[in-house]
Amino acid sequence: MVCSGSWDCTINLWNVNTSETDDVSVPVKKRKKDGRVEEPQSEGEALTTLVGHTQCVSSVVWLERGIIYSASWDHSIRRWDVETGKDSLNMVINCLDIGGESSALIAAGGSDSVLRILDPRKPGTLSPIFQFASHNSWISSCKWLRKSWFHLVSASYDGQVMLWDLRTAWPVAVIDTHKDNVLCADWWKDDSVISGGVDSKLCISYGISVL
Numbered sequence: 001m002v003c004s005g006s007w008d009c010t011i012n013l014w015n016v017n018t019s020e021t022d023d024v025s026v027p028v029k030k031r032k033k034d035g036r037v038e039e040p041q042s043e044g045e046a047l048t049t050l051v052g053h054t055q056c057v058s059s060v061v062w063l064e065r066g067i068i069y070s071a072s073w074d075h076s077i078r079r080w081d082v083e084t085g086k087d088s089l090n091m092v093i094n095c096l097d098i099g100g101e102s103s104a105l106i107a108a109g110g111s112d113s114v115l116r117i118l119d120p121r122k123p124g125t126l127s128p129i130f131q132f133a134s135h136n137s138w139i140s141s142c143k144w145l146r147k148s149w150f151h152l153v154s155a156s157y158d159g160q161v162m163l164w165d166l167r168t169a170w171p172v173a174v175i176d177t178h179k180d181n182v183l184c185a186d187w188w189k190d191d192s193v194i195s196g197g198v199d200s201k202l203c204i205s206y207g208i209s210v211l
Contacts, residue, residue: 001047003068005057011070012046013082050080052087061098069106071096077108079120089120099144099152100166105129107152109139115154117166132164134171141184151210153193155185161195163210172210177203 002014055073062068068080077096079089093110100107106118117130137157145151150166161175161182178197185195193205 003060003062005060005070005072007056009051009053009055009057009072011050011053011057011060011068011080013048013050014044015047048082048085050085050087052078052080052090059096061096063098063103069096069098075111077106091118094138095141097143097152099146099149101149105144107142107144107154109135109142109154109156111138113137113139113156113158115139115142115164130166132162132169132171134162134174135160137181140182141186143186145187145190145210147190148210153185153187155182155195155197157181159197161185161193161205163193163208165210173208175203175205177201177205 002016004012006012053072053074053076057070057072059071060068066082068082069077070080071077075092075094077091077093078087080087091108093108096106096108098106104119104121106120108116108118113133113135115132116128118128135154135156135158139154139156141155143153152164153161154164155161159178159180159182162171163173165172175193178195178199178201180198182195182197185193188194188204191208193208194202196202
């Protein structure tokens with residue numbers, strides 16, 4: 001099974017096991033390009049469609065068997081129950097990532113410039129367990145360091161990339177390599193951070209030691 005987010009505001013679940021989807025698949029096609037025959041392709045209908053977002057779905061994360069997280073241009077994240085098709089979490093944000101302790105924590109950034117950490121294992125509350133407010137504008141991206149339960153990076157329209165440790169209230173490092181809005185950031189090779197911005201630059205910051 002795979003899931004996909006779309007510009008039509010929906011999330012679709014697909015069965016990629018062709019032996020189980022023959023009844024919903026159209027005949028296999030072979031497409032020609034420049035005189036070459038490409039790999040056979042098949043088309044079929046989605047097994048399930050999740051509806052709730054009001055603008056295009058920009059990101060989906062499927063870490064648990066029955067739970068899907070999604071982010072949308074409607075500035076919300078939702079947590080979906082795959083069996084029921086219902087969303088049990090709805091927050092207004094711009095970006096999210098799953099990681100931290102047991103890969104169960106949600107890092108989320110929004111237009112209020114606050115980076116929030118939530119624990120969805122605690123039922124009945126949307127209150128964050130951590131909040132970081134050092135950015136001065138929209139948070140456009142946040143990513144956990146996969147080898148750590150405590151560290152993550154965030155990018156913002158204030159032109160800064162910040163490195164965080166959940167055990168302290170202030171960023172452990174601030175990267176000022178961009179001259180305009182930073183649109184994305186991620187860890188690279190565990191000791192470096194790569195980021196891209198409106199200034200049309202892709203920047204790599206080396207030698208970052210957080211472990």
